[in-house]
Amino acid sequence: MDRPLSFTALRHKRLALTAVLFLVFGWSLLSVDWGPGLLHAGGGAMVVEIFKGLVSPTITLEVLKLGIHASWLTMAYATAGMSLAFMYAFVAGVLASGVLSNGKSAKFFSKLFFRGILGFTRSIHELVWSWLFVASVGLSPYAAIFALAIPYGGILGRIFADMLADVPLEPITALKTAGASRLQLLFYGYLPLVRADFVSYTMYRYECAIRSSAIMSFVGLGGLGYQIQLSLADVKYSEVWTYVYFLIALVILVDWWSSLVRRSLLNRAGKRNWGKASAMFAAVLVIVSWYYVYFAEGASLSSLFTKENADYAAKFFGGMLGIGEEIPAFMQPSSWGNAVKLTMETLVMSIMAIGFATIAAFLTVIPAARNIADGSLTSWKRWYDWPLFALVRVSYIFSRAVPELVWAMMIVFILKPGLLPGAIALALHNFGILGKLWAEVIEDMDPRPVRNLASAGASKWQCLFYGVLPAVLPKFLTYILYRWEVIMRTTIVVGFVGAGGLGQQFKLSMSFFHYSELTLLLLCYMVLVVLADFVSETARKAVK
Structure with missing residues (x-):
């Protein structure tokens, strides 16, 4: 029978996992060339046009x-x-x-x-x-x-x-x-x-x-x-x-x-x-x-x-099995090499996406919690708390209501095709989901320890850093891992519009009727999804 972890050991595991996640996110950023070539020639003007359409x-x-x-x-x-x-x-x-x-x-x-x-x-x-x-x-x-x-x-x-x-x-x-x-x-x-x-x-x-x-x-x-x-x-x-x-x-x-x-x-x-x-x-x-x-x-x-x-269905699925081809794609070492490379790109895209979404949600989640906006949690209330709460919550709704593919189709008009547009599109959609889930965690937390800090003379920021965040960060971490699983499944979607990875090659293979390549790409995609599920589930169990 497994013995429950002590509080100190559990805390060390959570800190170690957090450090690993930061390092992996930093590694994913190295795959992008952050030079001036990221933007299309008319990318700046395109941002203006998109914003004009947004407001009118x-x-x-x-x-x-x-x-x-x-x-x-x-x-x-x-x-x-x-x-x-x-x-x-x-x-x-x-x-x-x-x-x-x-x-x-x-x-x-x-x-x-x-x-x-x-x-x-x-x-x-x-x-x-x-x-x-x-x-x-x-x-x-x-x-x-x-x-x-x-x-x-x-x-x-x-x-x-x-x-x-x-x-x-x-x-x-x-x-x-x-x-x-x-x-x-x-x-x-x-x-x-x-x-x-x-x-x-x-x-x-x-x-x-x-x-x-x-x-x-x-x-x-x-x-x-x-x-x-x-x-x-x-x-x-x-x-x-x-x-x-x-x-x-x-x-x-x-x-x-x-x-x-x-x-x-x-x-x-x-x-x-x-x-x-x-x-x-x-x-x-x-x-x-x-x-x-x-x-x-x-x-x-x-x-x-x-x-x-x-x-037609027999021809299509027969093609996926390699019938009619001398050497199907899934039997060619060169095709496997290319598929593994695309799989790594897809993995990197998903890590970048959850990293961007996490940073954006973390910076906005405090004003998005109702019990912080009304002052019931920290006993501190300012005139701008409710307007800020409404603004952030509306941004969460807007962010998560627009599908990743729609975000990606607009972003590829601004940034050149590659991993970064796909990661940003995925992050924009998941930012609203993460923010909403995290805000609900803060709203459902036990307010007594935070109120004790406030009654002892702690400032609002001290209440947040020493009372709120230590209590909610473990659940934050769980939601990060859960959304990463979901993002991994969705990376193939943004690739359909030129955002790189397995999705882009999947669309090209479909367009050129290379059906045995589809089988190879789907195998790699499913392995990646199963691996993401296993890693995420193992990490969540380790820090419970």
Whole structure:
């Protein structure tokens, strides 16, 4: 049995991990040539044009109509995709948890097999899945829907399995004693205990699916991403920001709905009836979304199973297996050498991205905490605390509502293609997520030690440095590692627009029909994702 670490040993481990993270981030910066060649010749002027579009978006009737239609299409794809993802996650998550298995060996096999399936499906980014589906079945709405359903189902299923595995054993034992079957244990024991957590996390992933649905549009499917891409191609930044604002509004609306659902699950502020109304609204939204996809878009499932699609899919996946090639790319040492180099570039990009996001979030998180803005934590309050709180929180919403790919598409107009534009795009999106999570950590902390410091005469800054930061930094570190895992999966996305790494080569290989190269790149990408998961999980356990 492992002995718990002493406070001193744990503190030393955390300090050592922090030092390692700083050194690794410094090493990643050495991969960038910080000379004047970073900017495009007209990069400065492009910044001005982008900023002009930001403050003066196009508000014509035609653009607004397009924005409303594209927003609905984005939401319909996300809703349809998440409905499939939930069904897949529920079944696979229950089986991966082992709660339906009899005996240790059956439970072990069930966990190993189904967790392996969930791990594979979630390791590949949804944009990669959409490329694969478009290449095999064409520009069908189902390409976007399935591309969302598979990875999000894998993510949800893994969380569902963990939640079921962590259920307290006392109620389950009582039901077993009463003679309940495995299915009765599931429906009357496990599920009632995790229902609120299931719904809460599904709503959170639905928020993410809205952003991902917009990204799906970049492979030629309709939606907000498609309109943003067209406007960027025409260098119409005012239109770009109009569609971006539509996306931000959509994310804010879903976030508001999600917060109401979470409150109703916790029976806060008299929101009990909202839970039933929300469930009905969700059911109607799913039905309307599928009706729109099937009838308005004319996307019949039978159209996917034509002989033409079967032949094309066989050719595509056969090409990925190297059929028809004398020496497939994954059998060539030179191709492996290039793939390993791109893998290292992708790793470096992810480290730079989480480093930039961490620095930006750390510099802004203190004024973003509500209990610091209102003075309830440190007993210090200034007139500018609330305006600063509002400004930082709005920047967090703006930052995380815009997908990484949209940030990358704008940044490559300013900086020359390479690792730095990709890292900055990833950092901009994750800065808002990290900042929000960290601010909530400060808001949820025990205020008594900080108030004791304030009552002893400590200044506001002394309260922050000696009371707040030591208490929240361990959780900050956990969130940094968690977001790095997510960034690692997303690095391939920003590469699609020239930001370097595996993503850029993946797009080139797809464009030139080098399908066996796709297999090699996907193998390297999955190894990188699994490695990131392992390193992050090991580091988190070491400092708990």
